[in-house]
Amino acid sequence: MLKSTLVILFGLIIGSFLNVVIHRLPLDQSVVKPASRCPSCGTGLKWFHNVPLVSYLLLRGKCAACGNPISWRYPLVEFLTAFLFWASFRDLPFGVFEFISQFRIWLFIALGVAIAFIDLDHRIIPDELSLGGWLIGALTAYWDYRAGLPSLLIASVAGFGFFFLFALLYEKVTGRAGLGGGDIKFMGTIGVFLGFGGIWSSIMISSVLGSVVGIAIAKLNRSEQALRTAIPYGPFLVVGALVELFFEVSRWIIP
Numbered sequence: 001m002l003k004s005t006l007v008i009l010f011g012l013i014i015g016s017f018l019n020v021v022i023h024r025l026p027l028d029q030s031v032v033k034p035a036s037r038c039p040s041c042g043t044g045l046k047w048f049h050n051v052p053l054v055s056y057l058l059l060r061g062k063c064a065a066c067g068n069p070i071s072w073r074y075p076l077v078e079f080l081t082a083f084l085f086w087a088s089f090r091d092l093p094f095g096v097f098e099f100i101s102q103f104r105i106w107l108f109i110a111l112g113v114a115i116a117f118i119d120l121d122h123r124i125i126p127d128e129l130s131l132g133g134w135l136i137g138a139l140t141a142y143w144d145y146r147a148g149l150p151s152l153l154i155a156s157v158a159g160f161g162f163f164f165l166f167a168l169l170y171e172k173v174t175g176r177a178g179l180g181g182g183d184i185k186f187m188g189t190i191g192v193f194l195g196f197g198g199i200w201s202s203i204m205i206s207s208v209l210g211s212v213v214g215i216a217i218a219k220l221n222r223s224e225q226a227l228r229t230a231i232p233y234g235p236f237l238v239v240g241a242l243v244e245l246f247f248e249v250s251r252w253i254i255p
């Protein structure tokens with residue numbers, strides 16, 4: 001109970017930080033300085049206006065200075081991160097392996113949340129997240145439970161290579177760019193965290209989800225042309241990878 005509460009609080013704090021990352025990283029602004037401000041009026045937030053979830057509720061979704069609405073995305077990202085951290089928490093005996101593998105799970109969730117929302121907003125996946133995530137993933141892969149370092153690195157190269165070739169082929173055949181470079185690099189990140197299971201799950205689930213959502217949007221918009229550039233692929237990859245992550249976590253918990 002105490003541990004779960006601490007994990008949820010930790011998830012809320014990380015979620016709050018991810019809001020800053022999602023907002024500032026694509027604009028090439030520092031995620032550390034300056035302190036958070038209202039996007040409408042620029043007034044700096046007091047610490048008690050910056051408490052995850054609670055402040056949003058107390059302020060009833062409005063800036064304390066200018067009264068402009070605060071996007072519901074902020075509390076959503078905080079809640080989502082806390083929920084995923086809690087759901088993936090494995091209460092194992094404390095040791096280096098257990099600690100680092102839990103760290104890897106939470107790091108991947110944080111990367112996934114940031115990448116999904118940044119891709120939704122800007123149609124990009126910043127290298128800081130894909131390549132930076134890959135580097136930390138590779139450095140900690142030795143302590144991963146299931147697969148071990150060689151298997152994860154091979155999966156990473158395979159995922160990257162498969163998407164790279166697919167993108168080349170797609171562009172040759174259709175004359176349009178299909179997958180973005182960010183998607184291709186992110187596949188490498190998924191591989192180094194989640195191995196071949198993660199690659200497989202991401203490809204399968206993202207292609208199904210991408211098709212379903214694509215058809216739905218085309219039906220609504222009645223314009224296929226607009227749609228091709230309109231759908232970011234990153235969020236679907238994240239969903240696919242997280243399905244594999246939770247599948248793995250559920251197997252780890254049972255001894």
Ligand SMILES: [Zn+2]
Pocket residue numbers: 038039040041042043063064065066067068
């Ligand atoms: Zn304001």
